[in-house]
Each structure stands twice: as C-alpha cells, then as structure tokens.
Amino acid sequence: MTSLPFYQIDAFASRTFEGNQACVMPMDSFLPDETLQAIxxxxxxxxxxxxxxxxxxxWDLRWFTPTVEVPLCGHATLASAHALFSHLGYDGxxxxxDTRQSGxxxxxxxPDGRYEMDFPAPEIRKMDVTEDVAAALGAWPLEAWGGPFYAAVFADPEDIVSMQADIDLIGKLGVMKDVNRGNLGVxxxxxxxxxxxxxxxxPASGIPEDPATGSWHCMVAAIMGPRLKRAFDCYQAYPGRGAKIGVELVGDRVKLRGDAVTVIEGKFSL
Structure with missing residues (x-):
C-alpha cells in the first residue's frame, strides 16, 4: 500500500469553517490522470x-474537482503555498x-502574514442578458460579461446574499461561443x-456553489478594477461560510490576497 502526504486547508480563511476547502498532495511525480481524478x-x-x-x-501544479481537471484554481493554489510554507519546510x-494552461x-x-498570488487577468467582453440566465438566477441583472465564465452584475449586494439560484438551470445553460455558462458568477x-x-x-465543474473562487475573482478584478481604480476587498457570500479576498488589477495581472488555515494533516493510502 502506498501512502501520500495529505493536507486539507481552508483557503481565503482566517479560521476553520471559513473560505474554501482544498486538499493538497505533494508527490515525487504525477500519478496517471485517472488516479488523480479518482483521488x-x-x-x-x-x-x-x-x-x-x-x-x-x-513546483508543477495541477487542480482537479471531483469530476474534472480545471485550467485555473486560485484557492487551491493559495492552499498549496500554505502547505509548502507551513508544513513542508519551504523558507524561500x-x-x-508551473501550470498546464495558466502559465x-x-x-x-x-508583511501582514497573508498570501499574495499573481495571476493573469482574463480578457472580458460585454454580453447580452438573456431570459434563460435571468430565470436561472431568479432576477434580471443590470449587465453581463463574458470571459472564462459568464458574469452577471447586480445593483445591490443584498441581491447577491439573498439570491436563490436554480442550480439545475445554471448547469443546463450550456456554452455560448467560448463562455462556459454552466459556470456562472454574480x-x-x-x-x-x-x-x-x-x-x-x-455545476458544469461538479460544484453546485463554490465557497471561495480565485479564478472567478480574476474576472471580478477585470470587471471592477477599472471602475474602482485601486486595490479592493471582496466578500464571497457562500451561505454558512463566506470568504474575504483582497483583489488588485495591475496591468494585465491580478493580485489576490488571503489567509489559510490547515484543518487536517495526514496520509492518503492507495
């Protein structure tokens, strides 16, 4: 039986039960893709x-949801750095x-003890608000943007906190051009x-709602950075958890800042 180091970490969190959970597993070399997906x-x-x-x-880095490999994941990148700095003796x-699709x-x-990640800023473009999107979200957005995801902008933060989205409908929205509308942010x-x-x-990535999403906040940076013209603080309002994410658009790069907390440390047996 093979044992692999295993760390479960709450990322974009200052204490347990906040932010988003990520598992980090260091390896000597990547196992076959089907094994990584099964893990x-x-x-x-x-x-x-x-x-x-x-x-x-x-380090080479790859990210997997329970169902697919993804091209970019911010919170699991933060968690990976936390594992290296806090548990694996890295003192640089x-x-x-190095990633396969995100460079x-x-x-x-x-200086304040948080982690700062440097990601590429995505290209975005205005999109039409359509009836199927409004039906899935239960409300009509002010505007919509396309990029790595479909983004719907609303007038009031309470619209976001109280939103009763229809996950099944979001998962059925499908793809319009190169925008995966089965993965949708508000x-x-x-x-x-x-x-x-x-x-x-x-839901298109096997996650009904994500508690803290770095890749999504790269798109938030592209939308809101030119309007605010400064670093800004975001709250991802996942019910029952919530995550604080510092965001800054710097040219064609995005700085994401946050904390992390280790919840479980152990071995994964194969």
Missing part, C-alpha cells in the same frame, strides 16, 4: 491540488507554480465592510 473524487472537496517539485522554489521568499503562477507572503458593488460582494456557481 479528487474521494477527497470530495472543491479542488484537490497535486504538486511536484521541479527545481529550487518551483516566493513559490512558483507560471507565483505566491509570496505579505456580483454587486458594496457590502458589509467590503467593496464587492459575489457568489459563484459551478
């Missing part, structure tokens, strides 16, 4: 991150992660002590 399904959290060291301060200033991503510690300016309030629904 992620067994872990049954939003993402499992697999990391393989390739050089000094450099910055961690570099090299870096994570460093900030946002509004303002909120309780924050600049932006959002939520993210991802």
């Amino acid at each position: 992620a399904a067994e872990n049954n959290v939003a993402e499992t991150a697999f990391i393989v060291q390739t050089g000094e301060g450099v 200033e910055e961690v570099a992660f 090299q991503l870096t994570v460093k510690r900030t 946002l509004a300016a303002g909120g309780d002590g924050v600049d932006v309030t959002s939520r993210f629904f991802a």
Whole structure:
C-alpha cells in the first residue's frame, strides 16, 4: 500500500469553517490522470491540488474537482503555498507554480502574514442578458460579461446574499461561443465592510456553489478594477461560510490576497 502526504486547508480563511476547502498532495511525480481524478473524487472537496517539485522554489501544479481537471484554481493554489510554507519546510521568499494552461503562477507572503498570488487577468467582453440566465438566477441583472465564465452584475449586494439560484438551470445553460455558462458568477458593488460582494456557481465543474473562487475573482478584478481604480476587498457570500479576498488589477495581472488555515494533516493510502 502506498501512502501520500495529505493536507486539507481552508483557503481565503482566517479560521476553520471559513473560505474554501482544498486538499493538497505533494508527490515525487504525477500519478496517471485517472488516479488523480479518482483521488479528487474521494477527497470530495472543491479542488484537490497535486504538486511536484521541479527545481529550487518551483513546483508543477495541477487542480482537479471531483469530476474534472480545471485550467485555473486560485484557492487551491493559495492552499498549496500554505502547505509548502507551513508544513513542508519551504523558507524561500516566493513559490512558483508551473501550470498546464495558466502559465507560471507565483505566491509570496505579505508583511501582514497573508498570501499574495499573481495571476493573469482574463480578457472580458460585454454580453447580452438573456431570459434563460435571468430565470436561472431568479432576477434580471443590470449587465453581463463574458470571459472564462459568464458574469452577471447586480445593483445591490443584498441581491447577491439573498439570491436563490436554480442550480439545475445554471448547469443546463450550456456554452455560448467560448463562455462556459454552466459556470456562472454574480456580483454587486458594496457590502458589509467590503467593496464587492459575489457568489459563484459551478455545476458544469461538479460544484453546485463554490465557497471561495480565485479564478472567478480574476474576472471580478477585470470587471471592477477599472471602475474602482485601486486595490479592493471582496466578500464571497457562500451561505454558512463566506470568504474575504483582497483583489488588485495591475496591468494585465491580478493580485489576490488571503489567509489559510490547515484543518487536517495526514496520509492518503492507495
């Protein structure tokens, strides 16, 4: 029987039961894809991150939901850096992660003890608001944007917090051009002590609603950064958990900042 190191971490969280759960599993080399997918399904959290060291301060990184491999995952990247800094003896200033579809991503510690991730800013474009989207969300947005996901902008943060989205309908929205509308985010300016309030629904990736989503906040940065023209704080209002995410659009890059807490440390047996 083979045993692999295993860390379950709440990312974008300052304490247990906040943010988003990620499992981080360091390996000497990646196991076959079907094995990685089976492990992620067994872990049954939003993402499992697999990391393989390739050089000094450099790791290959892959992310799997319980059903698919994804091109970018912010909270599991933050969790991977937390595992390296807090449990695996890494004492460098910055961690570099090489990924298959999102290039090299870096994570460093900030003076206030949080982690800062450097991600590419996505290209976005205005899109039409359609009746099927409004039906799935139970409300008609002010505007919509396309990019890695479909984004619906509302007038009031309370519209986001109280939203009763129809997950089955969101999952059936399908694809329009290159926008995967089965993964859909909603946002509004303002909120309780924050600049932006959002939520993210991802049934197309096997996640009805995600508690904290770094890749989604890259798109939030692209939408709200030009309007606010400064770093800003976001609250992802997942019912019962919630996540605080610092966001800053810097040219064609996005800085995401947050905390992380280890919940479980152990071994995964194969």
